[in-house]
Amino acid sequence: MSEEKRNTLVEDRAQTLPPGDDLAGDAPELASEADAELDAGRIAQVRAAVDAQDREALVAALEPLHAADIADLLEQVSAGERRALVALYAPEIDGDILSELDESIREEVIEALPREVLAEAMRELDTDDVVDILEDLEQGEQAFILGALESEDRAAVEHALNYPEYSAGRLMQSETVSMPQDWTVGQAIDFLRSAEWLPDQFYHVIMVDERHRPTGYVTLGRVLAARRETALADLADESFRTIEATEEEGEVAFLFNKYHLISTPVVDAAGRLVGVITIDDAMNVLDEEHEEDILRLSGVVMEASVTDNALTTARLRLPWLVVNLFTASLSAVVITQFEATIEALVVLAALMPIVASTGGIAGTQSLAVAVRSLATRSLTSANARRVVWRELGAGMLNGVGLAIILGLGGWLIFGDIWLGAVLGMAMICNQIVAALGGVLVPLGMNRLGMDPALASGTFVTTLTDVMGFFAFLGFASIFLL
Amino acid sequence: MSEEKRNTLVEDRAQTLPPGDDLAGDAPELASEADAELDAGRIAQVRAAVDAQDREALVAALEPLHAADIADLLEQVSAGERRALVALYAPEIDGDILSELDESIREEVIEALPREVLAEAMRELDTDDVVDILEDLEQGEQAFILGALESEDRAAVEHALNYPEYSAGRLMQSETVSMPQDWTVGQAIDFLRSAEWLPDQFYHVIMVDERHRPTGYVTLGRVLAARRETALADLADESFRTIEATEEEGEVAFLFNKYHLISTPVVDAAGRLVGVITIDDAMNVLDEEHEEDILRLSGVVMEASVTDNALTTARLRLPWLVVNLFTASLSAVVITQFEATIEALVVLAALMPIVASTGGIAGTQSLAVAVRSLATRSLTSANARRVVWRELGAGMLNGVGLAIILGLGGWLIFGDIWLGAVLGMAMICNQIVAALGGVLVPLGMNRLGMDPALASGTFVTTLTDVMGFFAFLGFASIFLL
Numbered sequence: 001m002s003e004e005k006r007n008t009l010v011e012d013r014a015q016t017l018p019p020g021d022d023l024a025g026d027a028p029e030l031a032s033e034a035d036a037e038l039d040a041g042r043i044a045q046v047r048a049a050v051d052a053q054d055r056e057a058l059v060a061a062l063e064p065l066h067a068a069d070i071a072d073l074l075e076q077v078s079a080g081e082r083r084a085l086v087a088l089y090a091p092e093i094d095g096d097i098l099s100e101l102d103e104s105i106r107e108e109v110i111e112a113l114p115r116e117v118l119a120e121a122m123r124e125l126d127t128d129d130v131v132d133i134l135e136d137l138e139q140g141e142q143a144f145i146l147g148a149l150e151s152e153d154r155a156a157v158e159h160a161l162n163y164p165e166y167s168a169g170r171l172m173q174s175e176t177v178s179m180p181q182d183w184t185v186g187q188a189i190d191f192l193r194s195a196e197w198l199p200d201q202f203y204h205v206i207m208v209d210e211r212h213r214p215t216g217y218v219t220l221g222r223v224l225a226a227r228r229e230t231a232l233a234d235l236a237d238e239s240f241r242t243i244e245a246t247e248e249e250g251e252v253a254f255l256f257n258k259y260h261l262i263s264t265p266v267v268d269a270a271g272r273l274v275g276v277i278t279i280d281d282a283m284n285v286l287d288e289e290h291e292e293d294i295l296r297l298s299g300v301v302m303e304a305s306v307t308d309n310a311l312t313t314a315r316l317r318l319p320w321l322v323v324n325l326f327t328a329s330l331s332a333v334v335i336t337q338f339e340a341t342i343e344a345l346v347v348l349a350a351l352m353p354i355v356a357s358t359g360g361i362a363g364t365q366s367l368a369v370a371v372r373s374l375a376t377r378s379l380t381s382a383n384a385r386r387v388v389w390r391e392l393g394a395g396m397l398n399g400v401g402l403a404i405i406l407g408l409g410g411w412l413i414f415g416d417i418w419l420g421a422v423l424g425m426a427m428i429c430n431q432i433v434a435a436l437g438g439v440l441v442p443l444g445m446n447r448l449g450m451d452p453a454l455a456s457g458t459f460v461t462t463l464t465d466v467m468g469f470f471a472f473l474g475f476a477s478i479f480l481l
Numbered sequence: 482m483s484e485e486k487r488n489t490l491v492e493d494r495a496q497t498l499p500p501g502d503d504l505a506g507d508a509p510e511l512a513s514e515a516d517a518e519l520d521a522g523r524i525a526q527v528r529a530a531v532d533a534q535d536r537e538a539l540v541a542a543l544e545p546l547h548a549a550d551i552a553d554l555l556e557q558v559s560a561g562e563r564r565a566l567v568a569l570y571a572p573e574i575d576g577d578i579l580s581e582l583d584e585s586i587r588e589e590v591i592e593a594l595p596r597e598v599l600a601e602a603m604r605e606l607d608t609d610d611v612v613d614i615l616e617d618l619e620q621g622e623q624a625f626i627l628g629a630l631e632s633e634d635r636a637a638v639e640h641a642l643n644y645p646e647y648s649a650g651r652l653m654q655s656e657t658v659s660m661p662q663d664w665t666v667g668q669a670i671d672f673l674r675s676a677e678w679l680p681d682q683f684y685h686v687i688m689v690d691e692r693h694r695p696t697g698y699v700t701l702g703r704v705l706a707a708r709r710e711t712a713l714a715d716l717a718d719e720s721f722r723t724i725e726a727t728e729e730e731g732e733v734a735f736l737f738n739k740y741h742l743i744s745t746p747v748v749d750a751a752g753r754l755v756g757v758i759t760i761d762d763a764m765n766v767l768d769e770e771h772e773e774d775i776l777r778l779s780g781v782v783m784e785a786s787v788t789d790n791a792l793t794t795a796r797l798r799l800p801w802l803v804v805n806l807f808t809a810s811l812s813a814v815v816i817t818q819f820e821a822t823i824e825a826l827v828v829l830a831a832l833m834p835i836v837a838s839t840g841g842i843a844g845t846q847s848l849a850v851a852v853r854s855l856a857t858r859s860l861t862s863a864n865a866r867r868v869v870w871r872e873l874g875a876g877m878l879n880g881v882g883l884a885i886i887l888g889l890g891g892w893l894i895f896g897d898i899w900l901g902a903v904l905g906m907a908m909i910c911n912q913i914v915a916a917l918g919g920v921l922v923p924l925g926m927n928r929l930g931m932d933p934a935l936a937s938g939t940f941v942t943t944l945t946d947v948m949g950f951f952a953f954l955g956f957a958s959i960f961l962l
Contacts, residue, residue: 043863068739076864102859177702192705201743202702203684220701221658221683224673257768258549260761262682262743280741283764287738290771291853297775298849299842305859310874317846318879321839325883328838329890335831342823342830349823349830350816353837357809357946358802360841361780361939365798368779372772378583378786382524382557393791398799402806458842465838 036064038072050084058088071100075307086112093117095125103136104305119148127156128173135165168252169245172266172275175199181207181215186228203263207232212272214265216240242267245274249285256282296453297371320458327462334466338473341481348476351423356468358402359430363460366391366438371453374446388439395435399428418479426472433467517545519554531565539569548577556583556788567593574598576606584617585786600629608637609654616646649733650726653747653756656680662688662696667709684744688713693753695746697721723748726755730766737763777934778852801939808943815947819954822962829957837949839883840911844941847872847919852934855927869920876916880909899960907953914948
C-alpha cells in the first residue's frame with residue numbers, strides 16, 4: 001500500500017469534529033486536486049521555481065500533484081535538474097514519493113535527504129513499503145532507517161527481510177485486521193470502531209482460529225450490509241485462499257489475476273496469519289514481470305530504466321551482444337563451407353539473407369506466443385504436444401505460402417526456374433525450423449527451470465540464421481551448379 | 482467482477498438464519514475447496530469420466546474447482562475432448578465459467594449450451610461481464626441473450642454497448658453504491674443494511690451531488706470504523722478521481738496502476754455517475770495490453786491464443802512475414818551492388834551476416850526499452866531528447882567494444898589487419914544506427930498516433946540489416962580491393 005498512515009490521523013481528527021456542512025466547499029477541492037496533472041505547463045513552473053531557488057513557488061507547484069507524479073517528474077528531468085530540485089524540495093519529500101520512485105534514482109534521492117526528513121518519511125509508510133525501499137539500500141542506510149522506526153514496525157520490517165527476496169513475505173504488509181472466527185457482525189463493528197489504529201486500506205476482515213490461523217474472510221461490504229447478530233462465518237467469501245510467505249511474488253501476481261483476488265492473507269509455515277497482500281501490490285508485480293519478459297525476450301539482461309546513463313545502458317546490453325557475436329560466427333562458418341558455390345554464382349550471396357531473415361521473424365513470432373503462453377500457464381504439459389504440432393503445421397503452411405511468393409519472384413527476376421525452386425525449398429525448411437524452434441527452445445528452458453524469456457531470442461535467431469544459410473546454399477550447390 | 486449475484490442470494494439466506502455455531506465444520510470446507518487444483522490427477526479423472534459418459538463423476542471432479550480452472554481445462558484439452566466435455570457438463574456451465582473462457586473458444590462453448598442454461602448463466606452475471614461476453618458474439622446470439630436478461634440489466638448492457646469498444650464504458654459495471662454527499666455514516670449504514678440488493682464486491686461508497694455527479698468517496702473501512710454521527714464528507718479519501726466513460730481502457734489500467742486505485746467511479750459527458758470500474762478488471766486489461774505489446778513487438782498482428790489451430794496461427798503470422806519478405810529484399814538489392822567486391826573476396830559473404838545480426842540484436846534491445854518506456858509514460862517529450870542522446874552514447878560504446886573483439890578476431894583468423902579494421906568500422910556504424918533506430922522509430926510512430934509496438938521490429942531489423950551489409954561491403958570495397 002502506498003497510502004500513508006498520516007491519512008488515518010487526519011481521519012481520527014475528523015471523527016472528533018461535529019459533522020461538517022462545509023461539504024460544498026470541500027468536495028470540489030478534492031476533485032480538482034486529484035485532477036492536477038504533470039503537464040508541460042507545470043514542468044515549466046517547476047523549472048522556473050528551481051532556477052529562481054524559490055522554495056515557496058516550488059512547493060505551490062508540486063503540492064497539488066500525486067506522489068506518483070512527483071516521482072515521475074524526478075525521473076524525467078536531467079540528473080543535474082534532479083539534484084537542484086531535491087535540494088530545494090527535500091523537506092517536503094515524504095514516504096509516498098520515495099515509494100513511487102524508480103529504484104535507479106531512489107538511492108540518489110535518499111542520500112540527498114536530511115536525516116530527520118528521511119526518518120519521518122519512513123515512519124509514515126506501511127511496513128511493506130519500508131521493506132521495498134530498504135532492500136535496495138546499503139547496510140549503513142538500512143541500519144539508520146531501521147533505527148528510525150518505532151519498535152513494532154522495526155520488528156515487522158526485520159521479520160519481512162528474513163523472507164527471501166521476491167517472496168510474498170517481502171510483498172505483504174504486516175498490518176492486518178483479524179478477529180476470532182466465532183464473532184458476530186456486531187462484535188466486528190464494535191472492534192473496528194474502538195480500534196486505536198487500522199490500516200489505511202483494507203477490504204476484508206480475516207477470521208482466525210485460536211492459533212491465529214486464517215479460516216475465512218468477509219468483505220467489508222457484507223459486514224456493513226448484515227445485521228449485528230449475524231455470524232461472520234455465515235458471510236464468509238468463497239474466494240478465500242491463503243498464500244505462503246515463501247511463495248514467489250510472480251506466482252502471487254498470477255493468483256491474484258487468475259482468481260480476481262482483492263486482498264489475501266499470508267501465512268507462515270505453521271499456517272499462522274503473518275500479513276496480507278493487496279491487489280494493488282500484486283498488479284505492480286504483474287507489471288514488473290511483464291517488463292522483465294519483454295526486456296529479456298529482446299536481449300536486455302537486467303532491469304533497465306529510462307534514467308540510466310549511456311554507460312549503464314551499454315553495460316546492460318553488451319553481454320547478449322557479445323554472445324550474439326559468437327553465435328553469428330556460426331553462420332559465418334556455415335557460409336564458408338559454400339564459398340565455392342558463392343564464387344560460382346555470386347547472386348546467392350545477395351539472396352541468402354532473405355531466407356534467413358524471414359526465418360528469424362517467424363521464429364520470433366512463435367517464441368513470443370510460447371513465452372506468453374508459458375507465463376499465463378495456458379501452455380502446460382497437458383497441451384504442449386498439441387501446440388508443438390500446431391506450430392509445425394503453421395510453419396509448413398506459411399513456408400509454402402512464402403515459398404510460392406519468393407520462388408515466383410526469383411524465377412521472374414532472374415529468369416531461372418531452378419533458382420526459384422531453391423529459394424522456395426529453403427524457405428519451407430527454414431519456416432518449419434523457425435516455428436518448431438520458437439516453441440521447443442522455451443519449452444526446454446522451462447523444463448530446465450530457467451526463465452524461457454531469457455536467451456531464447458538469441459538461440460532461436462541463431463538457429464534460423466544457420467538453417468537459412470545452410471538450406472539455401474546447400475540446395476543451391478545441389479541444384480544450381 | 483467475476484463473482485455472481487448468486488452469492489448475494491446465499492448471503493441473504495444466511496442472514497435470516499440464527500448465528501450458526503457450525504463454523505468449525507464450515508471454514509475448513511471453504512479452505513479445502515479453494516485449494517482444489519487443476520493438476521494432472523484431476524485432468525485424468527475428468528478424462529475418465531468423459532470417456533465413460535459418467536455425468537456424476539464429471540460433476541464431482543469439476544465441482545471443487547474455481548471457474549477459472551474449469552475454463553483453463555476447457556482451453557487445454559483438444560477440440561474433440563472439449564466438445565465431449567461440454568456436451569456432458571453443459572447443464573452445470575455457469576456465467577462465471579463463460580466469463581473466464583478465452584474468447585477464441587467461448588463462442589464454441591456458448592453455441593453448444595442449451596438455450597435455457599445460457600439464459601440462466603447470463604442472468605447471474607454483473608453487467609460488465611455480460612457486455613464482455615456479448616461484444617464478441619454475432620447479432621443473433623446477442624439478441625437472444627439480451628432477451629434473456631431482466632429489463633433493468635438489459636437496459637444497462639445496451640447502454641454500455643453504446644460506448645466504443647475498449648472504452649471505460651464497456652469495462653464498468655453499472656451497479657454502484659452511491660449516496661447523497663451530505664449523509665452521515667449512520668445514514669450510510671442504515672441504507673446499506675436495508676438495501677434490497679448490493680453489488681457482490683464494492684470497496685467505496687460514492688458521494689454524489691443532487692445531479693448525481695460524484696464528489697468524493699469513502700472506503701468501507703472508514704465507514705465501519707467511524708461513529709454514526711460522522712459526516713461521510715469528513716472521511717472522503719484523497720485518492721478520489723473519476724474516469725470518463727469514453728476513456729480508452731488501456732488508459733484506465735494505467736491510471737489504476739499508477740495511482741493505486743481500487744475502484745473508481747465512471748461518469749458520462751455531463752459528469753454524472755454511470756458506473757464503477759474495479760481494479761481486478763483493470764489488472765486484466767493491463768495484462769492484455771502487455772500481451773498485445775509483446776506479440777506486436779514480435780510481429781504477431783492480432784490476438785493469438787493457444788487454442789488456435791494451425792491454419793489460424795499461420796494466418797495471424799503471415800502478414801508480417803510477407804512484409805518482411807519485401808523489406809529483406811532491400812538487403813538483397815544493397816548486396817547486389819557489391820557483387821564485384823564479393824566475387825573478388827568471397828569471404829566477405831561469410832562475414833557480412835555477423836555485422837548485420839549483431840546490429841539486429843542491438844536494435845531490438847533499444848526498441849524494447851523504448852516501447853516499454855512509452856507504455857509506462859516514463860519516456861515523454863520532457864526527456865525524449867536526452868534518451869536519444871543516451872542511446873547514441875550507448876550505441877557508440879558498445880560499437881567500439883564489439884568492434885575491438887570482432888576486429889581482433891578477424892585480423893587473427895584471416896591474418897589481414899585491414900579486414901579486421903573493416904569489420905570494426907562496420908560494427909561501430911551499425912551499432913549506432915541500431916541504437917538510434919530502436920528509439921527513433923517507436924518515438925516517431927508514437928507521435929503519428931500509432932502503436933509504437935506495431936511494426937517497429939520489422940522496420941528496425943530492416944534498417945540494421947541494410948546498414949550492416951552496406952557499411953561492411955562499402956568499407957570493404959574501399960579498403961580491401
